[in-house]
Amino acid sequence: MEQLKTWLRSFFFMLEKEYNDKKDCITSILEQCGRSCAESCGIDDVVHEIKKNIPPNSPIEEIIDLMNGMGLWDGTLSVTGNRITGYYHECCCPIRKAGYVSSPLFCQCTKGWTKAVFENIFNREVEVRLETTIASGGDACKITVIT
Numbered sequence: 483m484e485q486l487k488t489w490l491r492s493f494f495f496m497l498e499k500e501y502n503d504k505k506d507c508i509t510s511i512l513e514q515c516g517r518s519c520a521e522s523c524g525i526d527d528v529v530h531e532i533k534k535n536i537p538p539n540s541p542i543e544e545i546i547d548l549m550n551g552m553g554l555w556d557g558t559l560s561v562t563g564n565r566i567t568g569y570y571h572e573c574c575c576p577i578r579k580a581g582y583v584s585s586p587l588f589c590q591c592t593k594g595w596t597k598a599v600f601e602n603i604f605n606r607e608v609e610v611r612l613e614t615t616i617a618s619g620g621d622a623c624k625i626t627v628i629t
């Protein structure tokens with residue numbers, strides 16, 4: 483596993499150094515990786531459980547209350563209008579927690595993961611914004627989902 487850690491660190495160092503002008507392309511790739519990660523870690527089961535306990539067309543607030551009550555993530559979700567904001571005081575990513583990647587660029591993966599979750603819950607596209615991240619020096623990760 484040490485070899486994988488070295489490989490990933492080198493990969494992200496190279497992306498930041500050599501391809502800084504291609505951030506849109508890198509973001510798109512990492513978002514797709516995040517979607518794949520969500521699928522592989524069983525998010526479909528979680529979404530199924532949420533949908534089973536919330537009738538169709540329920541207010542966003544009820545869905546978020548259920549999600550907060552399930553304790554799915556190390557943070558809290560809140561709602562204002564059509565915006566859901568997640569606050570996380572520690573990174574939820576097992577790859578980052580294990581020390582494999584430290585690059586703030588890797589947080590773009592979280593956008594795809596978050597999109598996969600909320601697009602499956604709402605059955606429509608959502609916009610996800612990374613407001614702050616711990617990896618980029620913030621005290622917490624703040625993610626906004628616009629439904």
